[in-house]
Amino acid sequence: MEVKAKSEHLLTLKVMRLTRPTLASPMVVTCDSTDLPGNTLNNELKNDCTTLQGMEALAIGQFMVLPQSFGNIYLGEIFSSYLCVHNGSNQVVKNVIVKADLQTSTQVILLSSNNLEGKELAPDNTVDEVIHHEVKEIGTHILVCEVSYTNQIGPPLSFRKYFKFQVVKPLDVKTKFYNAESDEVYLEAQIQNLTAGPICLEKVALESSHLFSVTTLNTNDEGDSIYGSVNLLDTGCSRQYLYCLKPQSSLLKDPKMMQNATNIGKLDIVWRSNLGERGRLQTSQLQRMAPEYGDLRVIIKDIPLKVYLEEPVNCTCHIINTSERSMELLLSLESNNSIAWCGMSDTTIGTLKPGASMDIPLCFITLDTGIITISGLKLTDTFLKRVYDYDDLAQIFINQLD
Amino acid sequence: MAENNTIKSNDRDMDINADISRYLNSAPPTIFDEIIAFQKPGLFDIQSATVSRFSDYDPLSDDGQTSAFDVDSLCTSTTSLLDATVDRIEHSTLNDAYRDIWIPSEHTRKILQSIATTATGASHLDHENLTMPGLAVQGDMPDLIKNASIHFLGEDENIHRNVLTASDVTQDERGLRNLIQAGCYRAAINLSGRLLAIYAQGYGKINQPSKHTPHSLQLWYTRLSLLSKLRQMDVLENESKPFGNLDKPDMYFTFYPELYGTRSGSMGSFAFRLLLAEIPSYYGKPKQTLENLYKLLATVNRIITNFQAGFSGEGTLAKISKSNQQDAVKLWTARKSRILVSIVNCAIGMRNYILAIEILEDLCKLPDWSIEQIGILRSAIGRVHLFLGDVTAAEKFLVRINKEEKATSTRELVDSGLMAVAQNSFQEAYNCFQSASAMDPSNVMLINNMAVCLLYTGQLKAAVWLFESIVNRNPLKSLQEPILLNMCTSYELHTTHCKQPKLHLLRQLNRYKGDAADIQCLKLAM
Numbered sequence: 067m068e069v070k071a072k073s074e075h076l077l078t079l080k081v082m083r084l085t086r087p088t089l090a091s092p093m094v095v096t097c098d099s100t101d102l103p104g105n106t107l108n109n110e111l112k113n114d115c116t117t118l119q120g121m122e123a124l125a126i127g128q129f130m131v132l133p134q135s136f137g138n139i140y141l142g143e144i145f146s147s148y149l150c151v152h153n154g155s156n157q158v159v160k161n162v163i164v165k166a167d168l169q170t171s172t173q174v175i176l177l178s179s180n181n182l183e184g185k186e187l188a189p190d191n192t193v194d195e196v197i198h199h200e201v202k203e204i205g206t207h208i209l210v211c212e213v214s215y216t217n218q219i220g221p222p223l224s225f226r227k228y229f230k231f232q233v234v235k236p237l238d239v240k241t242k243f244y245n246a247e248s249d250e251v252y253l254e255a256q257i258q259n260l261t262a263g264p265i266c267l268e269k270v271a272l273e274s275s276h277l278f279s280v281t282t283l284n285t286n287d288e289g290d291s292i293y294g295s296v297n298l299l300d301t302g303c304s305r306q307y308l309y310c311l312k313p314q315s316s317l318l319k320d321p322k323m324m325q326n327a328t329n330i331g332k333l334d335i336v337w338r339s340n341l342g343e344r345g346r347l348q349t350s351q352l353q354r355m356a357p358e359y360g361d362l363r364v365i366i367k368d369i370p371l372k373v374y375l376e377e378p379v380n381c382t383c384h385i386i387n388t389s390e391r392s393m394e395l396l397l398s399l400e401s402n403n404s405i406a407w408c409g410m411s412d413t414t415i416g417t418l419k420p421g422a423s424m425d426i427p428l429c430f431i432t433l434d435t436g437i438i439t440i441s442g443l444k445l446t447d448t449f450l451k452r453v454y455d456y457d458d459l460a461q462i463f464i465n466q467l468d
Numbered sequence: 469m470a471e472n473n474t475i476k477s478n479d480r481d482m483d484i485n486a487d488i489s490r491y492l493n494s495a496p497p498t499i500f501d502e503i504i505a506f507q508k509p510g511l512f513d514i515q516s517a518t519v520s521r522f523s524d525y526d527p528l529s530d531d532g533q534t535s536a537f538d539v540d541s542l543c544t545s546t547t548s549l550l551d552a553t554v555d556r557i558e559h560s561t562l563n564d565a566y567r568d569i570w571i572p573s574e575h576t577r578k579i580l581q582s583i584a585t586t587a588t589g590a591s592h593l594d595h596e597n598l599t600m601p602g603l604a605v606q607g608d609m610p611d612l613i614k615n616a617s618i619h620f621l622g623e624d625e626n627i628h629r630n631v632l633t634a635s636d637v638t639q640d641e642r643g644l645r646n647l648i649q650a651g652c653y654r655a656a657i658n659l660s661g662r663l664l665a666i667y668a669q670g671y672g673k674i675n676q677p678s679k680h681t682p683h684s685l686q687l688w689y690t691r692l693s694l695l696s697k698l699r700q701m702d703v704l705e706n707e708s709k710p711f712g713n714l715d716k717p718d719m720y721f722t723f724y725p726e727l728y729g730t731r732s733g734s735m736g737s738f739a740f741r742l743l744l745a746e747i748p749s750y751y752g753k754p755k756q757t758l759e760n761l762y763k764l765l766a767t768v769n770r771i772i773t774n775f776q777a778g779f780s781g782e783g784t785l786a787k788i789s790k791s792n793q794q795d796a797v798k799l800w801t802a803r804k805s806r807i808l809v810s811i812v813n814c815a816i817g818m819r820n821y822i823l824a825i826e827i828l829e830d831l832c833k834l835p836d837w838s839i840e841q842i843g844i845l846r847s848a849i850g851r852v853h854l855f856l857g858d859v860t861a862a863e864k865f866l867v868r869i870n871k872e873e874k875a876t877s878t879r880e881l882v883d884s885g886l887m888a889v890a891q892n893s894f895q896e897a898y899n900c901f902q903s904a905s906a907m908d909p910s911n912v913m914l915i916n917n918m919a920v921c922l923l924y925t926g927q928l929k930a931a932v933w934l935f936e937s938i939v940n941r942n943p944l945k946s947l948q949e950p951i952l953l954n955m956c957t958s959y960e961l962h963t964t965h966c967k968q969p970k971l972h973l974l975r976q977l978n979r980y981k982g983d984a985a986d987i988q989c990l991k992l993a994m
Contacts, residue, residue, distance in 0.1 A: 078964045082957075086889065087920055089855070090950045094813060095693045096806070097739040100567070102641050102686035106648040107693060115913045115948045120879070121844045123806060125813040126851050128882050129913045129950055130889070130920040132957045144892075150928055152963045192962065196926040264819055266857035296822045297858050338857030342890025 076155035077162070077187075079213050079227050084146040084196065085137050086341040089127035090116040096123050138262055140236035142345040145201050149178070151193040151213055158186050161222065162193055162215045169208040175199065177209075187215070200346075201233045236261050236345055238304075239333060243354040247365050247460075249318060251278065251311040251354055255333055258304040265337045266297050268344075270307050274331035275351075278311035299337075321363070321388050321421060328353050361389035361452070366440055366460040367425075374467045378408060378431050383443070383459075385415075386423040393418045394449045397426065400442035404434040407442065414448070432464045566796040568733030569781030570741075571767050572715060579717045584725060599680065599716045601688060602673030603661050604706035608634065609654040616987050617978040620971055628979045634658040641683075644690060651982025653694045660691035674710055680718055682735050689740035692747065698984065701751040708747045713760060714740065732782065738803055746810055754818040761811050768807060772800045805834060821856040825849055847883050859890050878904040878911065885917060894924040912938055912946050916954060923958060932958050939973070943980045947973070953989040960991065967992070 092114040097107050111122045116129040139145055151164055164180040177197045187193065201207065207230070214224035238258040245251055253272060259265050274280045284292055284307055291297060299305055311331075317324050333349040363386040373379055387393055395415050399407035408429040415426060432438065441457040572580060579597060611633070617625045634655045637643030639662065647656035664670060664687050668678040688711070695704045711719075714736045721728040721735055734741070745760035771781040775796045780786035788796070808827050815824040828849045832842060850865030866883040885900030898921035905914040915938045922931040935955045939946045952973055959966035970990050977985055 080961045080963070082961045084924055087924075089851070089886075091813075091816075093697050093699070094810075095696055095743060097689075097693070098737065101737050101739050102644065102683075102690045103648055103693065104645055106645055107697075110648070110651075113945070115916065115945075116950055118844065118848065120840060121809075121848070123809045123813075124844075124848055125816060126848045128851070128886065128917075130917045130954075131950055132920060132923065132954050134953070134957070148923065148926070148928070148961060150961050154963055154965055192929060194926045194928055196924070264821065264856055266859075268858070268860065294822070296825050296853075296856070297861065298821055298856050338859060338890075340857065341854055341886075342857055342859050342892070344892070 075223065075225050076153060076157065076159050076217055077213055077215055077225075078152050078154055079164075079211055079225075080148075080150045080152070081209070081211060081227070081229055082148045082150075083133060083136050083139075083231075084148055085133045086343045087130035087132060088340065090129045090131045091118075091125040091127035092116045092122075094123055094125050136231060139201060139231055139233050140261055140345055141201060141204050141233055142236060142347040143201060143343065144345075145199045145207075147197050147209065149195045149197060149211060151187075153187045153189050153191050156189050157218060158188055159215045159217050160184075160186050162187050162213070164193055164195065165212045165214075166195075166197055167210045167212075168199060169210060170203045171205050172203065204233050204235055207231055207233055234260075236265075236337070237335065237347060239335070239347075239349055241333075241349075241352055243330070245354065245357045249313055249324060251313075251330065253309040253311065253330060253352070253354075255307045255309070256304050257299070257307065257335065259299045259301055261339065262301060263339060264298050264300045265339045267299055267305065267335065267337050268297075269334065269336040271334045272309045272311075272331050273334050274311055275327075275329045276314070277317055277327045278313055278330065280331070281310045281312070283308040283310055321386055325356050325359075325388075328356050330354050359386075359388045360454070361393070361447075362386065362445060362454055363388050364443070364445070364454075364456050364459065366428075369460060369462055372465065373432060373462055374465050375432055375435050376467070378429050379462075380427065380429050383426040383428050384423060385418065385426065385445070387418040387420055390420050392420065392449075393447045396446040396448050398444040398446065399428075400444065401430075402442055404438040405430045405432055405440065405442070432462075435464045435466050437461055437463050565731070565733060566781065566792065566799065567738070568721070568735075569771055569796075570720075570734035571770055571782055572717075572720060576715050576717050576720070580720055580722045583717070584722055584730075593717065595675070595677065597717050598677050599711055599718050600673075600675050600677055601707065601710040602669050602676065603664065603671040604674070604703050605661075606671045608658040608661075611654060611983040612987050613974070613977050613981065613983055613985060616992070617974055620974060620992065621978070625975065625978060628975075630979070631655075631982050634662065639663065641686070641690075644687075647982075648690075648694070651984050653698055653982065653984040655983060657691055657694050657698075660687050660694075663687050664691070674706070680735060682737075685719075685736045685740060689737060689743060692740075692743055696743065696747065696750055698986070699750065704747055705751045708744055711736075711744055713763070714744055742807065742810060746814070749814050749817055754814050757814045758811065758818075761807055761814065765804065765807050765811075768800055768804045772797060772804065775800065801834075801836070805831065805836075816852065816855070819855075821852050824852050828852065843877075844879065847879060850883060851886065854886060854890050857890075859887070862890065863887065878908045878914070881907070882914070882917075885921075889921075894921045897921045898925070910942070910945070912942070912948070912951065916951055919958075920954065923961075928958060928962055932962060939976065943976050947977055947981050947985070949985055949989045952977075952985075953991075956989065956991045 092111060094111065095107055096111065097103050099105055108122070111117055112119075116127050118124050118126055118128065145168075149164060149166060151162065153159055161184065162180075162182045164178070166177040166179075168175045168177055177199050178195055180193060180195050182193065209229040209231070210226060211229070212224060212226045214222055216222045236259075238260055240256040240258075242254040242256075243251060244254070255270070255272075257267065257270065270284075272280050272282070286292055293305060313324060313327065317327055330352040332351060335347045335349075336344065337346075338344050365384045365386075367382045367384050369381045370379060385395070394417055397411075397413050397415050399409070399411040401407050408431060415424065418424060430440070439457070439461050440459040443456040443459060445454045445456070446452070447454070579593070611631070614626065614629050617629065632647055632650050632652045632655055634647070637646045637659065639659065644656050644659055644663075647653075647659060661670065664684065667681075667684045667687075668676070669684065669688075692704065692708055695707070714734065717723050719735050721731040721733055741764065745764055746757055748754070748760070749757035770783070774781050774783045775788075775793055778788065778793065780788065781796065781800070808831050812824050812827045812831075815821070815827065828845060832845050832849075837845065846865050850862045853859075853862035853865065866887050881900045881904035885897045885904070888894070888897035888900060898918055901914050901917045901921065905911065905918060908914060915934060919931040919934040922928075922934065932955070935951070935958060939951070939955070955973065956966070956970055959969050970992055974987070974990055974992070977987070
């Protein structure tokens with residue numbers, strides 16, 4: 067835009083945002099030699115500067131075009147801009163200082179300060195600078211550029227220019243935690259592309275706290291991505307990432323510490339768009355809700371993988387005292403329509419100190435096919451006369467014996 | 469001659485201002501807009517629209533093309549998919565029957581059958597079974613470069629304008645070819661309009677029955693090709709619609725037994741059919757184009773299968789010699805590849821990179837490519853990965869396996885340069901394009917890319933100098949729209965006094981180029 071300088075300054079400042087260049091491609095229209103245009107259109111295509119030589123019909127460019135608009139800028143991207151101060155007058159100016167600040171709603175960041183004090187800028191010469199800044203805030207940003215200089219006579223002169231832009235959110239990240247019986251924690255992260263075009267999620271990694279070790283569950287057995295051969299997330303679309311966190315062995319031994327291990331880690335996300343334009347976001351520390359076990363925690367372990375109808379099933383009942391006091395426990399078993407317990411009910415299983423655990427072997431016979439729930443287990447603290455019912459200990463699938 | 473084809477010089481002069489302003493004022497606001505009335509942070513909301521804008525620049529298409537007819541480079545150009553297709557057709561002894569084969573839709577087939585077997589012929593047909601095209605614009609398209617030159621540089625500059633108009637050439641297809649060759653697309657479109665008026669298909673004739681010949685359809689094909697090249701979307705949409713997908717009964721030779729006897733096949737050429745399939749994507753309906761292209765692909769597959777089985781292309785019993793059969797299969801296989809390429813182009817236009825990569829990978833598997841062509845296809849796949857931002861995947865296709873080995877072709881160097889751009893290493897990219905340019909000094913794309921890299925490394929002046937040097941060295945070849953766009957963007961960044969260098973470019977366009985260039989790329993304000 068040609069705007070006549072309102073003031074009579076000798077220098078002018080121009081600013082251009084540098085996003086990645088785009089690649090132009092030709093308008094492909096081809097014809098056979100028997101068609102009316104003969105080879106004229108094909109020849110013209112070959113001479114087009116944007117054509118892919120050797121395969122002219124393919125509209126895949128290599129000709130770089132400078133950015134034509136400010137475009138969108140997203141949190142985590144690098145804001146790059148060209149600052150050009152031009153001496154459009156016919157006299158030499160001195161002591162040019164170009165200063166660029168970025169104002170956000172919370173702070174002012176100094177991006178550049180180009181000091182040419184004591185130096186001269188001849189007519190038609192320029193002071194050039196390319197600035198880079200990773201945007202770390204959402205909302206209104208103002209680039210404030212100040213140019214000061216002195217002419218041959220008189221006091222220093224200066225002028226300012228302001229450029230405003232909005233930084234918007236590129237991704238929406240939703241997380242969900244699952245606390246498994248095995249003390250593993252599963253994290254499901256749903257990432258939605260809020261940008262205006264397709265992006266490539268280059269890296270989505272869970273950087274766990276030292277309490278856990280992480281396994282990423284986003285590749286198949288061959289190590290290929292489960293999201294398909296082309297790593298692309300279209301605008302508006304979402305993707306789920308799944309991670310398994312195993313507590314460190316020291317943590318497993320101490321139920322109290324396990325209970326307090328709520329810091330899971332951070333998600334580190336790197337994405338790219340047009341011609342490798344890069345952005346990076348890190349979530350804040352993710353917190354899980356520690357499962358509430360009450361006074362006692364009961365886990366059924368060692369359930370066989372394949373269970374047939376009316377066959378005895380052996381498993382182990384792992385009991386942990388998660389309370390602050392010692393407990394004297396009585397184990398009761400109650401059969402129902404789907405399982406019949408084998409063995410003695412109402413047996414005293416002994417004293418359990420705070421934090422201590424014990425394994426009780428159990429046996430039952432299945433009475434129904436399909437998914438059944440192991441239920442009917444009851445623990446009584448004989449000292450306080452408190453009763454703990456366990457009617458949903460585990461689920462197993464029962465096969466028909468063929 | 470129809471009334472609308474005489475040149476009305478008065479009207480044209482009157483149109484000048486309106487026309488130019490239409491092109492100039494619609495130039496998108498640039499990134500140089502600044503907040504003028506900025507006073508205090510409280511004014512944010514009022515000014516919010518000033519700088520932050522959604523990109524209205526489609527990264528994968530530019531605004532039409534200028535011609536760059538250059539005899540020298542024609543002779544040296546390498547063989548290509550284009551050539552391969554053309555050569556195969558030319559060198560085969562196939563007669564028209566194999567070339568024109570097309571399988572009509574069931575509805576059309578029944579009508580054609582009844583025409584061939586009854587005495588009444590086609591006279592009783594409803595309008596809905598007829599193709600009734602016509603021009604959608606009255607009068608000639610103006611030469612915008614000439615008009616802008618007169619506006620900005622004065623009448624005197626017009627003596628340097630030395631380009632052909634529709635009236636300067638023979639009023640036939642030879643004249644059309646001359647105009648296209650000279651880059652005078654608008655004049656060629658004007659001439660095509662005059663010639664079509666002879667077929668009673670001029671302005672206002674849409675939906676009125678008229679006779680078709682292979683020649684009239686070739687005129688339409690040429691006209692619509694050029695309208696596509698100039699991105700005249702509205703005209704293109706209105707003038708292409710009456711043809712549908714070239715499947716009305718009157719588009720087949722069988723429709724005219726009195727003229728062509730028992731000859732079968734399509735009266736419109738394959739290139740016309742392909743263009744009609746592609747046109748919706750030019751006016752914003754790429755999904756329609758994908759659907760059209762897949763329909764074409766299905767028919768071509770049937771034709772290939774028929775030929776391979778020893779039938780005629782339509783699938784009827786016929787005597788075909790072994791060599792003719794092979795040539796026909798070859799021809800139609802090449803056409804199949806061409807359709808696949810169009811699907812890739814359409815997919816890239818709609819940023820459906822997954823489809824584009826899938827088809828490119830399928831194309832790679834076809835057996836007929838040379839090693840060089842496979843290389844080009846692989847680097848095309850790499851570049852699509854770059855478009856979508858997948859640098860890691862792109863690397864697999866673009867970086868040479870043996871890094872010790874020096875890059876042997878400009879293509880490999882360009883690939884490395886684009887990779888460097890993706891990694892934000894513009895200095896390294898510059899070096900790659902420079903090495904490539906040393907191997908291929910006349911390639912303006914390489915010099916353009918060098919200049920763009922210079923700008924990104926803060927060397928605007930050097931970039932401007934490089935742009936100007938190529939234009940001075942070879943104006944005919946360098947005055948192409950994308951280059952002009954980059955130059956004017958650089959000028960605008962450089963100084964507020966950028967009108968003079970822009971007018972200098974306009975002067976050169978006026979002297980050297982036909983009427984096809986869109987002067988919007990000069991970003992001149994009225």
